[in-house]
Amino acid sequence: MAGCLVTGATGYIGGRLVPELLAAGHDVRCMVRSAARLRDLPWAGHTEVVEADATDPERTFQALQGVEIAYYLIHAMGTADRFADRDRLAARTFAAAAERAGVRRIVYLGGLTAGERLSPHMRSRAEVGEIFLRAGVPSVVLRAAVIIGSGSASFEMLRYLTERLPIMTTPRWVRSPTQPIAVHDVLRYLVAWAAVPGTVNGGFDIGGPDVLTYADMMHGYASVAGLPARVIIPVPVLTPKLSSLWVGLVTPVPAGIARPLVESMRNEAVCHEHDIARYVPDPEEGLIGFRQAVSLALMRIKEADVATRWSSASTPGAPSDPLPTDPGWAGGSLYIDRRSGPVAASPEALWRVIESIGGENGWYSLPVAWRLRGLLDRLVGGVGLRRGRRDPGRLRVGDSVDFWRVEELLPGRLLRLRAEMRLPGLAWLELGVTVSHGRTFYNQRAIFHPRGLLGHLYWWAISPFHGLIFGRIPINVAAAAARSERSGSGRGR
Template sequence: MGSARGERLTCLVTGATGYIGGRLVPELLAAGYRVRCMVRRPEKLADYPWAGEVEIVRGDVLAPETLPGALDGVDVAYYLIHAMGGGAGDFAERDRQAAHHFADAVQKAGVGRVVYLGGLYSGGRLSHHLESRAEVADILLRSGVPTAVLRAAVILGSGSASFEMLRYLTERLPAMVTPRWVRSRIQPIAIRDVLRYLVGVAELPREVNRAFDIGGPDVLTYRDMMLRYAAIAGLPGRVIVPVPVLSPKLSSLWVGLITPVPSGIARPLVESLTSEVVCREHDIAEFVPEPPGGLAGFDRAVTLALRRIQDADVATRWSSASTPGAPSDPLPTDPDWAGGSLYQDRRARRTSASPEALWEVIEGIGGENGWYSLPVAWRLRGLLDSLFGGVGLRRGRRDRRRLRVGDSLDFWRVEARESRRLLRLRAEMRLPGLAWLELRVTPDRNGQGSIYTQRALFHPHGLLGHLYWWSIFPFHSLIFGRMPRNITLTAERRAADNSSREEERVGRS
């Protein structure tokens, strides 16, 4: 190819609803390419922030009759499709058929280049999963169309199945008996570097038709990665004891039990870890230079993946869906089990009080005004916090009626305040995790009254954090359950009192 990007090449992205595809599209758009997305169900792309900037076509690699139209006029075709789950023979056969259909279609359509993201392997016996990835790579390389195969091991980024498995195992198990594969050497790579390579190989010289190993600067065992993850996440040291009795099948069942990653996805990932996955060459650097500062190491990649939680940006954790964010950021279209645990207690109540009257009560919460539910329970929680060295309830509030961002409020701190709309408080009590209380006002659509919405959020820190949440869960209805009713009734009563005083004033005049 070798053409200038000013010519606005057209890139087709298959698998655009997947983890890699959903993050690649905005990178291609930012690089100046036209982008077409091929999906089986176009409606699934409706929630993506870039949906209005791309062409969306219906197509299915297992239905070859749908491919010519999708590939018409395409310069670069990204093949990001992998069958997961089911038996080994099932997904391998689907992958084989799909690759043959796509290889035939790109050759007939005159596509200039194919780019495929496969799995990294270092020789020896391959798992069924990696064997299938290698077979797909060979089929595409023999298609007659110049093909670049990028082979990666564990991809580090919030939402990546490999990363989420690592996250949940480490966070939920302070001590664990593990299979022997935790000793396998792995060369992980940050999602931002994977995407940089994927964009960078779009315009390789036509004579380049080969595979490239891609990986970050660190080579670690899975055990090393768990220990380093724990340190980065601020967890106590983990006790990891490898044993020889856990087969990949038993391991995947164990992973499925401990983590929310489905067993059908966990099993091929676990099987892949039984082999060493370390780069044997770094030839990609000849065509795609490393970024300033080099590739992201393991610690940097994990820090980026955890940034949303570490920055306490919980209430807007999906903000990357409305504004361009880092490739490591979570997206609302990531699977439900991705992004780490975030427990939530949500309650709402409609009231006849105006948004202004409701906001007046919300902004006056805490301190001498109390928390509108079981004062004894709040005092007891403050006392317990004080006994464990926390701030307790003794701080009160700076102003009885007004709050501003940064104010201390009993054992909370004001993290966000939007007048007549939102008050978000971050807990500063002693907790095995991070906690927020969010109070929101929404005008009723009929123009009469408003809606009060309340969310208590908790991001657990290790196993103790999960146990803490479930131990206090039975008391939520007593503490949080009464707040919406009492707050809205107070707003209605104050509004009625104000109305009566106004009528009296008018009558006297």
Template sequence: MGIEGSRLCVVTGATGYVGGRLVPRLLASGYRVRCLVRTPEKLRDVPWRDQVEVVRGDLLDDGAVRAACDGADVLYYLVHSLQQKEFGDLDRRAATIAGRAARQAGVTRIVYLGGVHPRTGQLSEHLRSRAEVGETLLRSGVPTAVLQAAVIIGSGSASFEMLRYLTERLPAMVTPRWVSNRVQPIAVRDVLHYLVGAAELPTEVSRPFDIGGPDVLTYAEMMRTYAAVAGLPRRLMLPVSVLSPELSSLWINIVTPVPRSIGMPLIESLINEAVCAEHDIDEHIPHPEGGLTGFRDAVALALRKIQRGEVETRWSDASPVSAPWEPLPSDPEWSGGTVYRDVRERVTGASPEAVWRVVEGIGGRNGWYSFPLAWAVRGWIDRLLGGVGLRRGRRDPQRLRTGEALDWWRVEELAEGRFLRLRAEMRVPGQAWLELSVEPANGGARYRQRAVFIPRGLLGHLYWWAVAPLHGLVFGGMAPRILGAAEGRVVTSAGSR
């Protein structure tokens, strides 16, 4: 429990994978929580929204960070700029600003989640940046706990998704040398246990701590263990020395949902052995009840969560939503120049509730209710261009939340039972949205579907007119098939993959 149940924790990265899971656990432990986020709208539909204070701000904004730290006791630093160019410089500046703001506000503890790394030798750019952020926060003058984890195993984590899809889709594989490096994975539940416990560390404790689970394995052993837990045949692996990190990241971009922008830093981190050099954290924070979770149990737990649709957060949650300076599709014509639209509308005898169930369940394994080959081809093209493709899937098979990823879309607006706006995150020369709405009509429901595209430059205009002939097949097929599913008719071509 928090001291007197009233200590205030500021959580940065609350819209991300770890931060989104940490907040409810801090609340359950008696802390008050303030979330500093760039896009508060992304937290609108999370179950704990009404229990926290949400502040809009960017970690590169000195004033916003100072305001967020005002009156706080603990600052959780759970952000990084991994998918942006020059992320090392951005993270260094953000950590400097956060440390200074925390000191000026009288914060008594900073908690940062970094990565396990060797104490000597050359580090990848990703690990070097994470280590530098930790050092910057330690020099801030505020007592800081730098928790350093290797591979985090949990439903929805990028590391777990990479492991899962590589193992499930490749019964035999040519493997680079790094799969023989040792790794000390840790279950996400144990990471959260240490994060919560770090809030009560005594002020004289200010240092890095390696945190890891009870098992040390090679990445190849992790894949074989995953196969055994998932009930798959034993995986065959042929090690070779010619697969560079760049080639490995391209392969992961094709095989797994994890895009190259994330896969590359993860692979670079595995080039170094990721094993705890110490576990001194045990002197300050006891193990969770029942002990630390072994790798096999962590995999089994993650798979059960996925099968039951109980994934709290996913790695894709942290991707950016819309930039505030870009026009929304509902803005007047003059706000964004040329706007292309494809609008479809139909009336059905099915109830609005039945239609909405289909609309909210769209994507993922349910597909997009139209010309699956076209969606699949466009998804592959997007992956080859370094985009997210279709394979991010969805967090929950039936329910959506504002701000979460849905295949290559982002849920930008959700009005339960009547309206869904998706913003495209595929590689296109412009900005694209898809809006689906449902309303009562004549004892049934009216379904309206609107695709919106704001081109960027001449290439954007050429792109729209090049794909326009396919709109009749793609968008034209969606409306009757969605309504067919709502009416209980068999829809044989709903899948997109």
């Protein structure tokens, strides 16, 4: 198998490409400016990590020695002025170092655009591609439009705009046709070029099977996410600058990233050829369509795997899943109420209280508030508090606990409950036990993933009451655990 070097391994595509190359049996070297950023990733120990800046000729040459396939995934989006000069210098330096090191092929992922009035960032990407195609090393330039996968800046902007705005006035670029591609297919193309024989030197358009406008994609996202149909009203007065400011107000995508994305969308981004299939044939089942790609990107949330998605976990999943290296604004909105504190009892006593929560044992908070919430849930067709518990002191995965369901149970450590009440979103309640320096600690997280604008309004509306409800649970649970320590029962309100 080929020895591969991946630049930009801390970025969106690079962080997903490395484990795919490893799974395909390739030896992988990661070239990064700071090796510390890869330190905690589970695949880092299976790669060689070298520190180098692509504008440094000697360090880049050293990083490329012994490499057959070099993946160039560097772009200066979101940086200050003169990014095009840095892009040009880095590409030329990398190409020269690759030729000097005897690299067999450079693979570059650029942007897919058409027309003469390209945005500065798209013009720079096109120029980088031309630099590699004219270099002394055979190069493959892949040109992609919107990449669909959690963590992709383009997808995140689509996600936030669609989820947060049921009615929106939009600039004319929402009518520009584009050909989105699933991140799964992008990675399949990238990995395949490590094994394609010969000295191919050329550019290839890559896209999924659907040609859509941005408005079409917002409607499609809303449908897949289970949101009501969006009302989109295009207006001619929003310039790219005003549009990026508007995006910045509505979404957490930084303005330095939103503006080049918005500017690029004024151009058509549709594949004009599919020559890549001569070297990398389409899979038997075909390329992934837009709606399936969105569904894959949202699957982790639908499966409610909050431990992987929203904690410090670092195990990579499917290519469309979020990764720890993704920016903090990626992955969709999430509200978390955290509570923790020491408990004057043993971990076993605290766990007995946690495992017995709900049903006849109560929720260690304001009983009237929980009864009222259960009544409101029943009024709108929910299950309310009437289900209670199967067993007053023991739980297992799948058990119902009032209007919750046990989603995860790690005896003595963690209880995660998924809400089954009627909500404009998904909700979980985590209760856990940790021990530090011989002391017992209670840990609690209330987690809410809103669905649409109503979900955000719901969270903001109930936030003032969190102190009364969630804030009292740790205090009363700690007191019950102390009593349990003395009595050994572990039950109480």
